[in-house]
Amino acid sequence: MNTRSNIIWGIIAFAFIVFLLSPIVLLVIFSFTSRSLTNFPIEGLSLRWWQEMVATRQFWPALANSLIIGVCVAVVSAVVGTLAAMGLAAMPKRRASIIMGLLTLPVMLPPLVLGVALLSFYVSIDLKLGLTTVILSHVLFAQPFVILIVHARMISFDPRVVESARDLGATPLQAFFTVTLPIIQPVVIGAALVAAALSIDDFIITFFTIGTGNTLPTLVWGMIRTGLTPAVNAIGTLILLLTIGSTIIALQLTRYRG
Amino acid sequence: MTALLKLRGISKRYGDAVAVQPLDLDIFAHDFVAILGPSGCGKTTLLRMIGGFVAPTSGTVEIDGRDVTRIGPEQRPTNTVFQGYGLFPHMTVRQNVGYGLRLQKKPKAEIADRVAEALRQSRLTEFADRSVTALSGGQQQRVALARALILRPKVLLLDEPLAALDLKLRHAMQDELRRLHQEFGGTFVFVTHDQGEALSLANRIAVMNAGRIEQEGDAETIYTAPATRFVATFIGEANLLPGERKAGQVKLEAGPSFADAGADEPVTTVVRPKAVRLLRAEEKADIEISGSLTEVVYLGDHIKCVVAVSDKQDVVVHLDVAVAPRPVVGEHVRLGWSIQQQRVVSA
Ligand SMILES: Nc1ncnc2c1ncn2[C@@H]1O[C@H](COP(=O)(O)OP(=O)(O)OP(=O)(O)O)[C@@H](O)[C@H]1O
Ligand SMILES: [Mg+2]
Numbered sequence: 001m002n003t004r005s006n007i008i009w010g011i012i013a014f015a016f017i018v019f020l021l022s023p024i025v026l027l028v029i030f031s032f033t034s035r036s037l038t039n040f041p042i043e044g045l046s047l048r049w050w051q052e053m054v055a056t057r058q059f060w061p062a063l064a065n066s067l068i069i070g071v072c073v074a075v076v077s078a079v080v081g082t083l084a085a086m087g088l089a090a091m092p093k094r095r096a097s098i099i100m101g102l103l104t105l106p107v108m109l110p111p112l113v114l115g116v117a118l119l120s121f122y123v124s125i126d127l128k129l130g131l132t133t134v135i136l137s138h139v140l141f142a143q144p145f146v147i148l149i150v151h152a153r154m155i156s157f158d159p160r161v162v163e164s165a166r167d168l169g170a171t172p173l174q175a176f177f178t179v180t181l182p183i184i185q186p187v188v189i190g191a192a193l194v195a196a197a198l199s200i201d202d203f204i205i206t207f208f209t210i211g212t213g214n215t216l217p218t219l220v221w222g223m224i225r226t227g228l229t230p231a232v233n234a235i236g237t238l239i240l241l242l243t244i245g246s247t248i249i250a251l252q253l254t255r256y257r258g
Numbered sequence: 259m260t261a262l263l264k265l266r267g268i269s270k271r272y273g274d275a276v277a278v279q280p281l282d283l284d285i286f287a288h289d290f291v292a293i294l295g296p297s298g299c300g301k302t303t304l305l306r307m308i309g310g311f312v313a314p315t316s317g318t319v320e321i322d323g324r325d326v327t328r329i330g331p332e333q334r335p336t337n338t339v340f341q342g343y344g345l346f347p348h349m350t351v352r353q354n355v356g357y358g359l360r361l362q363k364k365p366k367a368e369i370a371d372r373v374a375e376a377l378r379q380s381r382l383t384e385f386a387d388r389s390v391t392a393l394s395g396g397q398q399q400r401v402a403l404a405r406a407l408i409l410r411p412k413v414l415l416l417d418e419p420l421a422a423l424d425l426k427l428r429h430a431m432q433d434e435l436r437r438l439h440q441e442f443g444g445t446f447v448f449v450t451h452d453q454g455e456a457l458s459l460a461n462r463i464a465v466m467n468a469g470r471i472e473q474e475g476d477a478e479t480i481y482t483a484p485a486t487r488f489v490a491t492f493i494g495e496a497n498l499l500p501g502e503r504k505a506g507q508v509k510l511e512a513g514p515s516f517a518d519a520g521a522d523e524p525v526t527t528v529v530r531p532k533a534v535r536l537l538r539a540e541e542k543a544d545i546e547i548s549g550s551l552t553e554v555v556y557l558g559d560h561i562k563c564v565v566a567v568s569d570k571q572d573v574v575v576h577l578d579v580a581v582a583p584r585p586v587v588g589e590h591v592r593l594g595w596s597i598q599q600q601r602v603v604s605a
Contacts (some may be wrong), residue, residue: 166407
């Protein structure tokens with residue numbers, strides 16, 4: 001009885017996983033098909049669509065934009081988020097959790113609402129749409145994750161370590177750079193990579209705030225509108241690689257406990 | 259001789275709670291001072307105000323003639339061994355010990371020499387290149403000490419330096435601290451709630467209670483001449499006999515009276531168990547009191563007797579193990595002690 005229900009549950013769970021993963025697996029497989037239709041049977045494997053992707057005129061600017069935005073978002077939200085997390089960790093618990101709630105508000109909003117709101121905001125203050133506005137918008141929703149991750153590290157941070165540094169002659173700044181930062185560095189880098197991953201695969205907010213350019217996700221969207229070719233799968237696979245790659249590294253780093 | 263460290267009217271309040279009441283304290287060069295008191299009495303807060311980690315609500319801290327009240331810990335001629343040590347987990351033992359010298363931008367060779375010397379003195383040479391997270395509690399303690407002492411502070415501050423160690427290690431580290439104090443020749447101020455530790459290490463003791471220093475003096479004076487009832491009970495065992503002083507005469511509730519100058523008020527007479535004697539038949543003493551023996555316990559180095567001298571008053575007596583004949587429970591005994599061996603304090 002018991003084993004039978006175990007088997008049934010096992011099958012259900014397996015089916016679920018297949019359902020969740022198969023689109024991703026198909027995406028990757030179809031990016032290597034030799035035909036021009038994304039359906040089975042796949043007659044042969046080829047890099048034809050990857051070559052097509054590389055040859056697409058808008059591909060390189062979109063990749064460059066995605067990377068520039070991703071790196072800037074990672075750096076800005078890591079710096080600002082770390083400072084915020086340190087400030088929060090030094091506050092009384094109640095006040096910290098209220099402020100944390102406020103800061104994480106952008107994450108709770110539906111991205112569509114956030115995107116429209118940001119667009120009308122930029123237009124109303126006459127800020128030209130472009131990479132800057134995308135970066136600002138991404139920092140807005142990526143930052144709370146950085147704050148949460150770094151804050152979790154900071155509350156277990158031994159304040160006596162910093163006090164020791166001060167006691168041994170370090171100014172507050174020296175203590176930060178020689179003691180605090182080296183100790184929390186893996187977590188900060190991990191948080192920055194999470195921010196980069198969030199930024200690279202965002203479509204909705206980018207779509208509303210970029211104006212005329214493209215990032216990889218908006219490029220994919222544009223290509224789908226004119227017709228579905230396996231080149232889209234190649235770009236999709238590339239985005240997948242970028243975000244999964246940085247997430248895996250981030251997980252490795254944030255799990256580290258000096 | 260003027261004091262190396264002068265606290266004047268120093269106090270700290272957190273909101274409505276007063277952690278340290280305004281107090282004065284002088285600490286002289288080469289002293290080994292214990293700040294002794296029960297948990298929560300404000301010892302750590304006081305030490306942290308000296309080190310520059312807590313800004314006092316009022317008062318000043320002066321070290322070696324300089325007012326340091328408003329400057330940060332990095333500019334004070336003090337170094338601290340924190341409770342829990344606060345070692346740098348991302349550095350080796352050697353890097354921890356050399357941290358202060360590196361900040362001072364000393365030449366590389368000098369740093370290497372001085373660190374090696376400090377490691378040798380603290381018997382840490384064999385662990386020099388280990389991460390501090392891979393050390394035992396006692397070794398971490400030695401790293402914390404070496405790291406602070408290498409900067410040759412005018413005052414070394416220690417917050418419950420031995421509290422985290424087991425009993426055996428604690429005794430070893432007490433010897434180590436005493437040795438370091440002698441070799442180093444500096445001024446040590448340490449916080450403890452352990453009266454035995456205070457007596458065995460410090461030459462001067464400041465006893466704190468509820469944010470106040472109740473008495474400050476050399477260890478012997480604190481023990482033999484406690485200024486308050488709290489000091490008497492906190493350090494060593496003491497018999498407390500309540501009474502009333504009127505016109506220079508103290509009358510104890512338990513019977514005897516004696517002359518003692520002072521204001522008319524309720525008082526407590528303090529007498530150590532060791533100062534009380536069992537009187538033989540014709541023997542006289544300044545203060546005599548009698549009662550029946552309710553307890554006799556052999557404790558190895560002494561015999562502890564409890565004598566009920568009234569319904570609500572017991573007197574504890576420590577007798578030499580060689581006493582003969584050994585008193586027995588139920589026996590009616592006369593106790594006595596001399597006036598010099600008791601202290602009369604406000605109740
Ligand atoms: N940052 C703070 N905020 C509010 N109250 C504090 C703070 N630090 C200390 N206190 C209070 O001040 C009082 C004295 O604290 P302190 O740490 O100096 O005691 P202590 O004598 O060192 O005690 P222990 O032996 O337990 O370490 C305590 O009642 C404590 O609750
Ligand atoms: Mg304390």
